Amino acid sequence: MAGSDDNELPKIPEEDMEALKAAVGKGNLNEAAANAKEALEMADKITVNIAVTGKTGSGKSSFVNAIRGLEDTDKGASETGVNETTMEPTAYPHPTYPNVTIWDLPGIGSPKFEPDTYLKQVQFSRYDFFIIISCTRFTSDDIQLTQEIQRLGKKFFFVRSKVDQDLTNENRYYDAEGKLKQSNASVKRPHQYSESAILEGIRENCIQWLKTGGGGSPRVFLVSRLDLGKYDFPKLQETLVDELPSHKRLALLRSLSNTSKEILEKKKQQLQTQIWFKSVVSCAVAAIPLPGLSIACDATILVTSLKEYCRDFGLSENALAALARQNNKPIAELKAVIKSPLCEEITKDLAFKLLTKCAAGAVQYATLFLKFIPVAGAVVGSVAAAAVSLPTTYFMLKSFLDDVAADAVRVLEVVMDEAISNLEKKDKNTRTP
Ligand SMILES: Nc1nc2c(ncn2[C@@H]2O[C@H](COP(=O)(O)OP(=O)(O)OP(=O)(O)O)[C@@H](O)[C@H]2O)c(=O)[nH]1
Ligand SMILES: [Mg+2]
Incomplete structure (x- = not known):
């Protein structure tokens, strides 16, 4: 997965950092999570x-x-x-x-x-x-x-x-x-x-x-x-x-067909703006410690998010079958360029595996988080735990989003090649006297 390489950690975008500071800066993770949950629910109702x-x-x-x-x-x-x-x-x-x-x-x-x-x-x-x-x-x-x-x-x-x-x-x-x-x-x-x-x-x-x-x-x-x-x-x-x-x-954006790389990039960028919200909600509302990891999170939220990313980028059996049909391609040719799991393959076990992959790298961010999260009063335990869980969850979601977006670009390239050669064939036919 992009971004899960231990030696090369992705930089946290400035605006994400600001959003996180605003979300947990007061040290009240539950309040931050409630606000984040409300923001996500409102976005779903637009x-x-x-x-x-x-x-x-x-x-x-x-x-x-x-x-x-x-x-x-x-x-x-x-x-x-x-x-x-x-x-x-x-x-x-x-x-x-x-x-x-x-x-x-x-x-x-x-x-x-x-x-x-x-x-x-x-x-x-x-x-x-x-x-x-x-x-x-x-x-x-x-x-x-x-x-x-x-x-x-x-x-x-x-x-x-x-x-x-x-x-x-x-x-x-x-x-x-x-x-x-x-x-x-x-x-x-x-x-x-x-x-x-x-x-x-x-x-x-x-x-x-x-x-x-x-x-x-x-x-x-x-x-x-x-x-x-x-x-x-x-x-x-x-x-x-x-x-x-x-x-x-x-x-x-989420509803638009993936007809160009620009649309795919816009989708990715807009979805990225929600990752902190999702991470904060996952690490606070119904966080459960995960065995073998110093992470506590709500895996259901993660599974839902991963499935949504797949759906948004057309990486499901149904969407690929329809695309293959529309472009006269065997579905196997589209699947051949996809590296991420498809929507149907996403389970809690898979989310756990992805978290494990990201944990080693993300733990290095914990010190960065602790710099601006005040460790005080009754919230100390949950905030300290969140200092590890949050970056891990964030990186897992971000890496997955990057990966499915890259897959969607490759699928589009396969389809576009076909579309161009179809047109050339058609062009040739119409020119034949
Ligand atoms: N070649 C070609 N045919 C098209 C295109 N768009 C629509 N058609 C055809 O044009 C005809 C009319 O299209 P409709 O989508 O039914 O048009 P409409 O405006 O909804 O028509 P009404 O509901 O009767 O007002 C259909 O036979 C379509 O298949 C196109 O981009 N290219
Ligand atoms: Mg009509």
Whole structure:
């Protein structure tokens, strides 16, 4: 495990040190634990609500499924490819993180469309932000809607869907070598096929159109349901996280599919901010001395945390099976790059083994802890014990988090390689006359 090497102890980040000082600095570990427990419970109750709207057939339901990590054919997926008749928003809680709900809103663009009536009808106040989808140009209805959303103090993002179809369509004008077949005076096309130029053209076109319609300086994300790791879907996920108030970020991040290294890094960093809280709770609330170690802790909290980390980074049998299926890969190829245990393998025994591994190194931090933990009064016993238990627990959780995050990066690399070669194959097929 990273960080469990006795000779090379990880540095405690400054902010973690400050958090610990604040938590146990008064010498009252029980009070610190009660506060930490409350903070963790509050974090678990945070909700995020995302509204998805746009014209009928633009790909709203497909997008709702995508952001929930589901295939359109999965159980519980929003129905796609059919005309919606409902005029009510439909709530789709994330299958694994039900605090995050994606709302499939009724389509906009009927001749009588009134943005303010529509927003009242869909109860705009419950959403953290709106995603407006179009598979063609955005229309004046889209622009009017965003103006009203803005007036109501809410955020919105434009998603231009089905860009894979645009690329396929453009590809028809080029031969197998990517050379322009014939020039058409009315439409200017580059002589050599260029995917990035086509995408940039679509983006510019959307932005210009929105600006002309009075849509301000819009952000437009190009997305294909068929390949979420490509184009702007990962960037959109990151932007959604960044635009949320900081106390909501972790809730959304945990629910996001692991489509980019940036998302994985953000997840890790946000989860890391909770490690001290978890350690303090584990070492104080129901701490039990562990045989053979000078540590007392509540192993249940640790097991729950380790399992959550695995789940957050997609390291479970179910998540890997789904990923393998989506990417046409044998699951064994994904498992081959994973070094940590999977969610299903986590037990109290395993947590104990990991603690034992970290104990030797972490004990060196005990002196550091004792420097700022006042040893006084009735709390002396528990605080002195915690001076060993806390750093050990902290390092165990931190090392495990680092390890599963690194595993998730390797799994993503395997999947991305496959995604790229699939695209190359597809590209080749579409170019064959
Ligand atoms: N090629 C491609 N097809 C897509 C994409 N997104 C959606 N589709 C297809 O477009 C069709 C309409 O998608 P839906 O997600 O049902 O659209 P919708 O906006 O929910 O439609 P309504 O509920 O009828 O308003 C379906 O056949 C989808 O499979 C995409 O990114 N690429
Ligand atoms: Mg739909």
